[in-house]
Amino acid sequence: MPLPDEFLQELVFRNPITDVVSSYVRVKQRGRTLVGLCPFHGEKTPSFTVYPETSSFYCFGCGAGGDTITFVKKIENLSYIDAVRFLADRAGMKMPKEREDDAVSKLRMRILEANREAARFFHRVLYSPEGREGLEYFYSRGYTDKTIRRFGLGYAPGNSALLNELRKKGYTDEELVLAFLATKSQKNDRLYDIFYRRVIIPIIDIRGSVIAFGGRVLDNSEPKYINTSDTLVFKKANGLFALNFAKASKQSSIILCEGYMDVISLHQAGFTNSVAALGTSFTDGHALLLSRYAKEVILVFDSDSAGQKAAQRAISLLRQTGVRIRVVTIPGGKDPDEFIKRYGPERFKLLIERSANDIEYQLMQLEGRYSLDTSDGRVSYLNEAAILLSKLGSPIERDVYAGRLAEKLSVGKQSILEQIERYRTATRKKQQKRELSQAIKQTEEIVRRVNPMAVSHLRASKAEEGLLGLLILNPDYIKHVSEKLDPDNMVTDFNKALYKKLLERYKNGQMIDLTFLSADYPDDEMSYISRMVQNARESVGTPEQALEYAEIINTEKNMLLLADAENLPDDKIKEMLEIMRSQKK
Numbered sequence: 001m002p003l004p005d006e007f008l009q010e011l012v013f014r015n016p017i018t019d020v021v022s023s024y025v026r027v028k029q030r031g032r033t034l035v036g037l038c039p040f041h042g043e044k045t046p047s048f049t050v051y052p053e054t055s056s057f058y059c060f061g062c063g064a065g066g067d068t069i070t071f072v073k074k075i076e077n078l079s080y081i082d083a084v085r086f087l088a089d090r091a092g093m094k095m096p097k098e099r100e101d102d103a104v105s106k107l108r109m110r111i112l113e114a115n116r117e118a119a120r121f122f123h124r125v126l127y128s129p130e131g132r133e134g135l136e137y138f139y140s141r142g143y144t145d146k147t148i149r150r151f152g153l154g155y156a157p158g159n160s161a162l163l164n165e166l167r168k169k170g171y172t173d174e175e176l177v178l179a180f181l182a183t184k185s186q187k188n189d190r191l192y193d194i195f196y197r198r199v200i201i202p203i204i205d206i207r208g209s210v211i212a213f214g215g216r217v218l219d220n221s222e223p224k225y226i227n228t229s230d231t232l233v234f235k236k237a238n239g240l241f242a243l244n245f246a247k248a249s250k251q252s253s254i255i256l257c258e259g260y261m262d263v264i265s266l267h268q269a270g271f272t273n274s275v276a277a278l279g280t281s282f283t284d285g286h287a288l289l290l291s292r293y294a295k296e297v298i299l300v301f302d303s304d305s306a307g308q309k310a311a312q313r314a315i316s317l318l319r320q321t322g323v324r325i326r327v328v329t330i331p332g333g334k335d336p337d338e339f340i341k342r343y344g345p346e347r348f349k350l351l352i353e354r355s356a357n358d359i360e361y362q363l364m365q366l367e368g369r370y371s372l373d374t375s376d377g378r379v380s381y382l383n384e385a386a387i388l389l390s391k392l393g394s395p396i397e398r399d400v401y402a403g404r405l406a407e408k409l410s411v412g413k414q415s416i417l418e419q420i421e422r423y424r425t426a427t428r429k430k431q432q433k434r435e436l437s438q439a440i441k442q443t444e445e446i447v448r449r450v451n452p453m454a455v456s457h458l459r460a461s462k463a464e465e466g467l468l469g470l471l472i473l474n475p476d477y478i479k480h481v482s483e484k485l486d487p488d489n490m491v492t493d494f495n496k497a498l499y500k501k502l503l504e505r506y507k508n509g510q511m512i513d514l515t516f517l518s519a520d521y522p523d524d525e526m527s528y529i530s531r532m533v534q535n536a537r538e539s540v541g542t543p544e545q546a547l548e549y550a551e552i553i554n555t556e557k558n559m560l561l562l563a564d565a566e567n568l569p570d571d572k573i574k575e576m577l578e579i580m581r582s583q584k585k
Helices: 005-014 017-022 068-076 080-091 103-126 129-140 145-151 161-168 173-178 243-248 260-268 284-293 305-319 336-343 345-353 358-367 375-390 395-409 413-450 458-473 475-484 493-507 523-537 543-563 570-584
Strands: 027-030 033-036 048-051 056-059 065-067 154-156 182-184 191-193 198-204 210-216 225-227 253-257 274-277 296-300 324-327
Touching: 005 068, 005 080, 017 027, 017 033, 017 048, 017 056, 017 068, 056 523, 065 068, 065 523, 068 080, 068 523, 080 103, 103 129, 103 154, 103 161, 103 173, 103 198, 103 210, 129 154, 129 198, 145 260, 161 173, 161 191, 173 182, 173 191, 243 274, 243 284, 253 260, 253 284, 260 274, 260 336, 284 305, 296 305, 305 324, 305 358, 324 358, 336 345, 358 375, 358 395, 375 395, 375 413, 395 413, 413 523, 458 475, 458 493, 458 523, 458 543, 475 493, 475 543, 493 523
Parallel strands: 253 274, 253 296, 296 324
Antiparallel strands: 027 033, 033 048, 048 056, 056 065, 154 198, 182 191, 198 210, 210 225
């Protein structure tokens, strides 16, 4: 049973899209809209646009679009009903009882409950004789019982012990497979535990729910780590370990490490604002997530080549979010855990305080590659440095660092700035061309997935899209359009179904905008519909324009029928020709 329109209207009113989006994306006012960097794909030129008047958004780069609920669905990785529940909680509203039994939401809750039971089981086993090996491992790393309890650390025994435990508690095999707690054997199709004979690190989100697990072996077997794959409640490309604690610390900075164990050690040493990516390389999703909770991110990566490469990637992605970045270099190639054990927390705190910002760090890395005692070395270094500085958006930053380089290498600052500007111009042109190409490709892919018939009926589909966008923006046009255009005359199936939906809501006196459509359409379809609305915003948008679209659609439908004329009786063909002649007058 659908949610009442009155409830959805109140939900959107109490959750202005500008407020919701601003809690995730840095946006700036541009006329009657807001723009920012899209949270759903990596970009350097803002193409994500928010329309407060219609409580909607659209990205011109990747084609993502929709209403407030769709935005929350996508960015929080939630089902429709859970996104509504999220917004209701945010506004202090009660959910209507009619949708409490939503199937996807119910399954999501079952997975979260299974994860919670699994975490309790693993922790309980850790302090049993069966988990002694795991407990000794954690003690060997210097973790105290207080730290072990704080993070809910555990041990997974063998012999499908978890599977048997959760079956007793009423969880089905399908639920445990979907939770990534069990899997089927390829040999005999039997189910077995995914995590066994490993120490376990639960992953807890900012709401306190156990959403995933990391498991580490205690010998030399491979793989060293097993991490939960993507599920209904978890997306590793968007999650950060210990973000729940870092957020609770209420510090303006967050320390980003490479792995779970470093984070746990730092928390025990008092650095409770530490986090790590979850079993994957750092992504733009991680960068956006950090930017929501921190004004500054401090990178603490290993000093080997892999660590340096990871730091460069993180810097590149974090730069796009606008947060300040610092990079800690640990002497002697040690990781934070080793350094703290040897020198103590105070020395590590001193490293953070003396750490270089991201530009200084990258310039030092470049300097190490060239011999500045030679002319060739200085020229090569300056060229590389100019490329690096050309990526800075702030002219003040470019000027400051160009001045430092000029002083350091006895070169004119103006010549460095000119070289930087040449690289900026070349990069800007390439970037704009690349982003335009990607935007066109993304839009075409969405159209092909959502409305594949549009490819072979271009004129009809363009008119249908133009009309539907106008009708969503101007529902009062529907009465006259419906008198001229029968739903069955729509050429493409998706647009026909959408047109019928609009007519039905209009006939029933229901409201028409993106918010009242998002319950029935998944993200790709909402993006397609949002593109129609966006294009309609830029057109004249008169009732006459709507009727012109209807006429084109009728003509295209008749042309298709005439193409199949051998299957039509003569009187029908004559009737259609008369209609087409009258439409041309």
